[in-house]
Amino acid sequence: PSNPGLDVCDIRRLVREAHAGGALVAVDNTLATPLGQRPLELGADFSVASDTKGMTGHGDVLLGHVSCRDPRRAAEVRRWRKIVGAIPGPMEAWLAHRSLATLQLRIDRQCATALELARVLADHPDVTGLRHPGLPDDPSHALAARQMRRFGSVISFELADRARAERFLDELRLVDDATSFGGVRSSAERRGRWGGDAVPEGFVRFSVGAEDPEDLIADVLRALDASRKATG
Numbered sequence: 001p002s003n004p005g006l007d008v009c010d011i012r013r014l015v016r017e018a019h020a021g022g023a024l025v026a027v028d029n030t031l032a033t034p035l036g037q038r039p040l041e042l043g044a045d046f047s048v049a050s051d052t053k054g055m056t057g058h059g060d061v062l063l064g065h066v067s068c069r070d071p072r073r074a075a076e077v078r079r080w081r082k083i084v085g086a087i088p089g090p091m092e093a094w095l096a097h098r099s100l101a102t103l104q105l106r107i108d109r110q111c112a113t114a115l116e117l118a119r120v121l122a123d124h125p126d127v128t129g130l131r132h133p134g135l136p137d138d139p140s141h142a143l144a145a146r147q148m149r150r151f152g153s154v155i156s157f158e159l160a161d162r163a164r165a166e167r168f169l170d171e172l173r174l175v176d177d178a179t180s181f182g183g184v185r186s187s188a189e190r191r192g193r194w195g196g197d198a199v200p201e202g203f204v205r206f207s208v209g210a211e212d213p214e215d216l217i218a219d220v221l222r223a224l225d226a227s228r229k230a231t232g
């Protein structure tokens with residue numbers, strides 16, 4: 001899924017057309033994680049990700065990875081990394097290694113809760129433009145169901161305007177107002193604050209963590225209610 005709009009690209013088709021034109025294909029798999037989508041099996045030449053996000057999941061380490069179909073490409077990437085010097089430190093490598101032991105537990109829980117929350121938001125009168133590839137009527141669902149093994153822990157939606165979205169984020173108690181995503185602690189942000197993405201003022205990107213699902217959904221519904229009362 002793309003970030004922050006959550007559109008899913010047809011990787012097999014992109015690969016077919018790119019390869020026909022002599023191009024290589026790199027997929028940014030940050031949002032999906034390797035448990036959610038396996039780009040190399042779909043034909044991509046490279047799968048790249050920020051492991052700062054769901055892969056390590058605790059918001060305590062900056063890392064990334066590149067995986068390659070062709071071992072010769074891997075050797076080129078490794079050589080480039082060696083020369084540029086972007087080698088992870090032992091502490092970072094240890095933190096990542098520790099985190100990988102819970103990857104499946106975290107991702108399963110976070111994806112399940114994300115779908116549950118998305119279903120609740122789908123019925124909420126104040127929420128528009130809801131996107132999550134796991135929702136059966138999402139524009140990307142059919143493709144995501146063919147291509148992904150898990151639909152991810154991120155949801156996006158719109159509230160009426162900037163004031164409403166800001167107040168909603170302020171009212172949340174279990175959810176940090178933060179840019180990163182994929183962590184065990186839920187986070188959300190009004191994406192328009194950066195000015196870089198073409199998103200509406202009330203657009204919220206919401207990353208679902210590993211909290212108790214009922215607690216989290218109750219917190220979101222309460223914050224929607226409180227922010228409606230506060231901003232009319």
Ligand SMILES: *Cc1c(COP(=O)(O)O)cnc(C)c1O
Nearest residue numbers: 003028030050051052062063064
């Ligand atoms: C966060 C993110 C990055 C940047 O990664 P860092 O590990 O924070 O440097 C790059 N691409 C995507 C899709 C991201 O979500």
